[in-house]
Amino acid sequence: MKAKKKMAIIASYFADETYGLLGPQMAATVIQENTPYDCIVIAVTREDDKTLLKRALADYFGVERPIIGFSTLSGREDLFSFAKECKTEGALTILAGPQADVDCLGENNWQNHPHRFQGLTENFSFSLHGPAEQAKYLLQHLDKNAWKDTPGLLYVSKNNRIIQNPKNTWKEKYLRKVKWSNIYRIGKAGLVSHKITTGQVLQQIGCPYAAQEKRVEIDYPVPIAGIDTQKVKLSLKGCSFCDVAVDKGFYGQLDTETVVEQIRCLPDTSEGMKIPFELINENPIPGLPRLLQQTRESGIRLSQINLIVRADWFLRGEKNLRRALVLARSLGVRILLSSVGFESFDDRILRNLNKGLNVETNLQAIHLMRQLKEEFPQVWGYARSEGAIHGFIHPTPWDTEESSANIQRVLSLHTLPPDILPEHSIPLIIHHASGLGDWIRKVERREGVQFKRYGSIIGWWHEEKR
Ligand code: B12
Numbered sequence: 001m002k003a004k005k006k007m008a009i010i011a012s013y014f015a016d017e018t019y020g021l022l023g024p025q026m027a028a029t030v031i032q033e034n035t036p037y038d039c040i041v042i043a044v045t046r047e048d049d050k051t052l053l054k055r056a057l058a059d060y061f062g063v064e065r066p067i068i069g070f071s072t073l074s075g076r077e078d079l080f081s082f083a084k085e086c087k088t089e090g091a092l093t094i095l096a097g098p099q100a101d102v103d104c105l106g107e108n109n110w111q112n113h114p115h116r117f118q119g120l121t122e123n124f125s126f127s128l129h130g131p132a133e134q135a136k137y138l139l140q141h142l143d144k145n146a147w148k149d150t151p152g153l154l155y156v157s158k159n160n161r162i163i164q165n166p167k168n169t170w171k172e173k174y175l176r177k178v179k180w181s182n183i184y185r186i187g188k189a190g191l192v193s194h195k196i197t198t199g200q201v202l203q204q205i206g207c208p209y210a211a212q213e214k215r216v217e218i219d220y221p222v223p224i225a226g227i228d229t230q231k232v233k234l235s236l237k238g239c240s241f242c243d244v245a246v247d248k249g250f251y252g253q254l255d256t257e258t259v260v261e262q263i264r265c266l267p268d269t270s271e272g273m274k275i276p277f278e279l280i281n282e283n284p285i286p287g288l289p290r291l292l293q294q295t296r297e298s299g300i301r302l303s304q305i306n307l308i309v310r311a312d313w314f315l316r317g318e319k320n321l322r323r324a325l326v327l328a329r330s331l332g333v334r335i336l337l338s339s340v341g342f343e344s345f346d347d348r349i350l351r352n353l354n355k356g357l358n359v360e361t362n363l364q365a366i367h368l369m370r371q372l373k374e375e376f377p378q379v380w381g382y383a384r385s386e387g388a389i390h391g392f393i394h395p396t397p398w399d400t401e402e403s404s405a406n407i408q409r410v411l412s413l414h415t416l417p418p419d420i421l422p423e424h425s426i427p428l429i430i431h432h433a434s435g436l437g438d439w440i441r442k443v444e445r446r447e448g449v450q451f452k453r454y455g456s457i458i459g460w461w462h463e464e465k466r
């Protein structure tokens, strides 16, 4: 039998992570099963030694030309440089996964504004944005020019023009299967198989909130002294800081059957149950009782489902959630509300984030989360000590003494630090292609200021003189 060719996907990772890398792992599975290539995922932390990584890649590819996909790099400039080095040394480097297109293209109109993020066309042979199965055509035609017809491909032509092929849409048949044994880390002696103890299951692509277009007015950043009363008008879909809203928009829910097939692929615990997994769906509660029922009918034993929910949709789902908790109790399954994107406890900041809800809604959700703990103590989890990390964005460009005092007052009045507040807040991150990217560029243009770029991220905290 002819040996299969080889491909590897490099993705960004944190050292102590228990999660898998669903997107890259799903892509590797699609490639493995539908092309002449074996494909693995290599999870690379900032601390990993790049010389060891190089050596491991050389051992893996042997005499073959390395074909290396890069995905979910989280804006890491060390990995952008690593990709460029591999490309210079003869590898074929493909930037794929979320934001691959906009990160390759660079920031809007950077050609006329040299301080803006100039994109990654020099670091990668090309980018491929959208569903993994688009790579089938590419990998089958690498040696011929026909790869230029690959859907979703973006590349620089010989006469220096950027060519971007239209993307294919998502097809459920490719979203049924994920291998969980295809992820590796770098060890001293080469690639080491990495065991995943918390999985992810895709149930919805994108976010329904990102399907609603709204005309919004966002305040100026406070650091621009004296002009902080001005506003910027924008049309936004989804939360202003959210890259998912721009990247995926809203495609819709997957069939329960597709979701159950993915659950079947998850590794088992030593007790023969599926490992805990996060349901990737911003509005999972309406379908939760049905999902529990269907897994039971399929003979699958679950240990724990982690939910990510918006506070308003959590409140709206109360009735279904109670049904699901009763069912979960009878099945011995735990439900952990692992992340609610509260983001702030100040109404002005929530408005600037275009979160579409207010502090009162966040507090009502917290009240219900705590009440359910009293009613379903064994089945229901929501607190930091139970593994939840709720969203709290701080600092932001709109922090004032008044907003900080306001937030402090809400935190102590409702005793949020012990169970709700995460150990660390996350500073507001502005990806160049997010709604806030447009906001900050408008501020720059109007006020003749510049904010520093950190790769694909705009440093709103670092204003530079022009
Ligand atoms: C669930 C999720 C999490 C979970 C689990 C993450 C994980 N390790 O998988 C948690 C909450 C832990 C998490 C944490 C973080 N996340 Co997160 N997360 C997501 C989310 C919402 C869904 C990811 C997912 O599974 N999608 C479903 C899969 C099937 O879709 P997909 O990833 O697009 O993959 C498909 C295609 O794109 C393609 N594809 C993907 N890779 C490749 C590679 C090749 C070669 C090819 C051909 C195709 C291909 O194939 C897939 C199937 O068709 C995404 C946003 C989103 N909706 O995509 C962010 C996202 C992946 N996370 C992101 C970030 C930044 C983080 C954090 C760094 C945040 C932080 N500051 O802590 C951490 C890092 C975690 C880590 N590296 O270990 C970014 C990555 C940005 C980027 N472009 O690099 C995203 C895109 C959100 C965003 N835009 O900000 N996250």
Ligand code: SF4
Pocket (backbone or CB within 6 Å): 206, 207, 208, 209, 210, 237, 238, 239, 242, 243, 244, 245, 282, 310, 341
């Ligand atoms: S932050 Fe969450 S709720 Fe807001 S648009 Fe993004 S995915 Fe949807």
